[in-house]
Amino acid sequence: MYTSNESGRDFEQRALDIARSIHDPYRLQGAVMHKGTERDALFISEDSIHAYEFTVDAKKAKSQKDAEKVAELLKDISRDPKHALKSRTGWCVTRDEPTAQQRAAILSVAQNSGIHINAISVATLQQRLCNSEEYLRCRDNAPFGSISYSSEAAPKANVSVSFHTPEDNPIGIQEMSSRVANGYRALIVGGFGVGKSHSLRELYYSLRRMHFRKGKLTPFPVYINLRDCVGLKTPAEILRRHAEEIGFSGERSLISAWRAGACVLLLDGFDEIVPTRWLGSAADLKGVRWEAMAAVRRLVAETPEGTGIVACGRSHFFSSQSEMIGDLGFHSSANMVEIRDFDEDQVAEYLSSLGISWSVPDWLPTRPLLMGYLVAMKAISDVDSSGQISQAQAWRQLFDAICVREARILSAVRPDVIKAIISRVATLARSQGDAKGPISMDLMRSAFISVNNRQPDEEGIQLLQRLPGLANSEDRDEWRVFVDLDLAETAYGEDLANYLASPFDEHPLSSVATWSAAASELGVESAAQSLIDQNFTAKAVLTAASRRQDEGRFDSVLADSLRVVSLLGPKEDSVHHSTFLVEGVLFESLAANSSDSMLSRTTFKDCLIQDLDISAADKAQNFPYFRRCTIGFLEGASAIPTWLSDNFTECDIGQFSTKGQTTSGILQLDLPPRSKVALTILKKVYNQRGSGRKEGALSRGLDQASRQLVQSVLSSLLSEGWLIRSTAGRNVIYLPVKGRRAAALKALEKPGDFRLRSE
Numbered sequence: 001m002y003t004s005n006e007s008g009r010d011f012e013q014r015a016l017d018i019a020r021s022i023h024d025p026y027r028l029q030g031a032v033m034h035k036g037t038e039r040d041a042l043f044i045s046e047d048s049i050h051a052y053e054f055t056v057d058a059k060k061a062k063s064q065k066d067a068e069k070v071a072e073l074l075k076d077i078s079r080d081p082k083h084a085l086k087s088r089t090g091w092c093v094t095r096d097e098p099t100a101q102q103r104a105a106i107l108s109v110a111q112n113s114g115i116h117i118n119a120i121s122v123a124t125l126q127q128r129l130c131n132s133e134e135y136l137r138c139r140d141n142a143p144f145g146s147i148s149y150s151s152e153a154a155p156k157a158n159v160s161v162s163f164h165t166p167e168d169n170p171i172g173i174q175e176m177s178s179r180v181a182n183g184y185r186a187l188i189v190g191g192f193g194v195g196k197s198h199s200l201r202e203l204y205y206s207l208r209r210m211h212f213r214k215g216k217l218t219p220f221p222v223y224i225n226l227r228d229c230v231g232l233k234t235p236a237e238i239l240r241r242h243a244e245e246i247g248f249s250g251e252r253s254l255i256s257a258w259r260a261g262a263c264v265l266l267l268d269g270f271d272e273i274v275p276t277r278w279l280g281s282a283a284d285l286k287g288v289r290w291e292a293m294a295a296v297r298r299l300v301a302e303t304p305e306g307t308g309i310v311a312c313g314r315s316h317f318f319s320s321q322s323e324m325i326g327d328l329g330f331h332s333s334a335n336m337v338e339i340r341d342f343d344e345d346q347v348a349e350y351l352s353s354l355g356i357s358w359s360v361p362d363w364l365p366t367r368p369l370l371m372g373y374l375v376a377m378k379a380i381s382d383v384d385s386s387g388q389i390s391q392a393q394a395w396r397q398l399f400d401a402i403c404v405r406e407a408r409i410l411s412a413v414r415p416d417v418i419k420a421i422i423s424r425v426a427t428l429a430r431s432q433g434d435a436k437g438p439i440s441m442d443l444m445r446s447a448f449i450s451v452n453n454r455q456p457d458e459e460g461i462q463l464l465q466r467l468p469g470l471a472n473s474e475d476r477d478e479w480r481v482f483v484d485l486d487l488a489e490t491a492y493g494e495d496l497a498n499y500l501a502s503p504f505d506e507h508p509l510s511s512v513a514t515w516s517a518a519a520s521e522l523g524v525e526s527a528a529q530s531l532i533d534q535n536f537t538a539k540a541v542l543t544a545a546s547r548r549q550d551e552g553r554f555d556s557v558l559a560d561s562l563r564v565v566s567l568l569g570p571k572e573d574s575v576h577h578s579t580f581l582v583e584g585v586l587f588e589s590l591a592a593n594s595s596d597s598m599l600s601r602t603t604f605k606d607c608l609i610q611d612l613d614i615s616a617a618d619k620a621q622n623f624p625y626f627r628r629c630t631i632g633f634l635e636g637a638s639a640i641p642t643w644l645s646d647n648f649t650e651c652d653i654g655q656f657s658t659k660g661q662t663t664s665g666i667l668q669l670d671l672p673p674r675s676k677v678a679l680t681i682l683k684k685v686y687n688q689r690g691s692g693r694k695e696g697a698l699s700r701g702l703d704q705a706s707r708q709l710v711q712s713v714l715s716s717l718l719s720e721g722w723l724i725r726s727t728a729g730r731n732v733i734y735l736p737v738k739g740r741r742a743a744a745l746k747a748l749e750k751p752g753d754f755r756l757r758s759e
Helices: 008-023 060-078 100-113 122-129 132-140 145-149 173-181 196-213 235-246 251-259 282-292 294-302 321-327 344-353 368-376 391-409 415-430 441-452 458-465 485-501 521-533 538-550 556-568 642-647 663-667 673-687 710-719 741-749
Strands: 032-034 037-039 041-044 048-055 087-094 116-121 162-164 170-172 185-189 220-225 263-268 309-313 336-338 470-472 479-482 580-583 602-605 608-613 625-627 630-635 652-656 723-728 731-736
Touching (some): 008 048, 008 087, 008 122, 008 251, 032 060, 037 060, 060 100, 087 100, 100 116, 116 122, 122 251, 132 196, 132 220, 170 173, 173 185, 173 196, 185 196, 185 321, 196 220, 196 263, 196 309, 220 235, 235 251, 235 294, 263 294, 282 294, 282 321, 344 368, 368 391, 391 415, 391 521, 415 458, 415 479, 441 479, 479 485, 485 521, 485 538, 485 556, 521 556, 556 580, 663 673, 673 710, 673 741, 710 723
Parallel strands (some): 048 087, 087 116, 185 309, 263 309, 580 602, 602 625, 608 630, 630 652
Antiparallel strands (some): 032 037, 041 048, 162 170, 162 336, 470 479, 723 731
16 A cells, blocks of 8 residues: 555565566566666566666656666667567656656657657556556446345445454444555454445445545455355456456456555455355365365465455354364454444434434344344334334344345245245254254254255255354354344244144144243244234134144143234134143243133143233133242232132242232322323333233223223323334234333332323
8 A cells, every 4th residue: 555655665566566467477577787777677578678667756867867777778678689679668657646847857868769668657557557447437336245135125324334353342444444455354254134245345435435535556445246256266267257247348457456466355255155065064064165265265365465355254154263264364363353233323323314213112133134124114114103013023024034135145045945944943943952052054954954855955055054143153063053032033933833834744843842942922923923924813723732732742832832823813612622731831921811712721730930920810711720830920919819829739939029010009109090000001011021012911900990091191102202012913012112121110110200291
């Protein structure tokens, strides 16, 4: 990179590298001694001779002296009979643009000697090597990495890009571009959807501006989509393919510019290079990746020292950080730079840039790609909350969008196949004891075979190695984990829906579950919504639950199935079994609602329930039975109500709600009626872990006078940004608002300080 204090020696070396690349494969005599004087460079081919002098001195006398040295050298070389018929050209190269006096002095020597001598700056010399302006014009009009595969409806918004070093120091785009222009080599990693290609494109634009602002003296950025380079073996092949893809005719000059260090490389998507074979073992897979990265590794190794390189992709494509660094030809973890999800400031900046000021749901993911999809789907908008979709609906649409995007990248794999594979992986992950995994490559391969009835081919191999939403397991080599529990639950919900829709087909969920944990509310709601979209009724889905009950499988899958049926709203005459039994299942949270015709007919035996909510219990209706269950927290009562004592047998309850935390306790506070109703609603929505509360549950436990206030209070809580109205299955639900949980819990802790603004 050019700097104002660049030494004469550094400048001469830079100019010599450019000249060498221009005249390759000419024979270089350079830095030769002629008549006791050093000459900077001499290139001789079969039909021409080129002599160079380089200088940082802007004085007229120095330019005249250089021109005389060039003319003398060319005349003397031409006296040799074997060079007598060759054309002769001289070059006086200055660091800055030649002044009028310099040009006049050089022209005078050229006229007197009869030899053509050019007076040019090093920037002009570099343009002879490669027309950077033309290259950048072509590159601007071509796709940039995975950005081109995102939804066209996704909004365009600029958010400050931030890179994080191994020391957790943030680096802005300007600092990063300055470092790269000065020879910094960075390996940028991040999960799917964090904006790697977007950040690399912003880096490209910054380097592009710097190149033109500095008079084309800084190296220009060459942004290569590595996915276009599948099967290539050499750096030259990569650069030629890149030039062809963007429509740049100077492919040879681009190679020369790279050899001369006149450009910096931005390599996008090392995880998109398709391996050519895989025999199944983890050791073999490492060999496949090493082979697939051969051309990239050579490109990095053969790039001149001091030339910047940035490569980016999903880190979990490799089994470890050390493998990634070695396969790509980098030297140490000091080269690692991470791109992360949006922080709170970036979320605010993103929404502000789109003109959105309305509160967003508490479950909102902060991954840039996902936020973009949610805005495009109107899940986040500056409109009344009644237009919002539920968490399950949003995540299902996100899941679909993610699979469509991946299919655009992997052109031979359909979106529905990718979705089915990830969903099956999510099911198999639960067999490892956790919804997030870890998942071995053998399990992932089994999922592929189960869905496709064949072994994975080349693109199938690549798909398994870069499945969106997965990352490397910290504990096991070649194992993956879901980076987002919500995505894992959504994917499992889709597979659960497939099983419930066809319970007699071969499916992993047909067997007894080897895991004890029930799905989250999101997983259950996702399954229910999928079945609604397929026009399945509760009666049809109940067939799977009944069959499972008849076969004595009282496991977590049965519990999930019954909860799905509940969301579908079964009619009384659709219930084939008067009672169900769920045994030995772990629930993170469970709402025991008397109005739930399925769960109210269920007995929970030897289950572990971290949070059991009975606030919606009603004396006039049935209620579930709990036998020898361990319950961490019983929400909604300071003791088991007398009328429910027979429904709890030999249960161990760790903690009850305090009187002030119960609905009845809040109603006894000395507060305005609407504020008391508001607090009971906030308690139900914000205290319970999960994705929201059904509208009907918000009135339970209230006296008749308070129930009449619920709708007006809900309107106030919506308008004041406390709640979001949505749907789950066929039910209206109310969701917490992102960033308001702390305030809601404070209001419940100090209810005397809380008032509705409309009170």
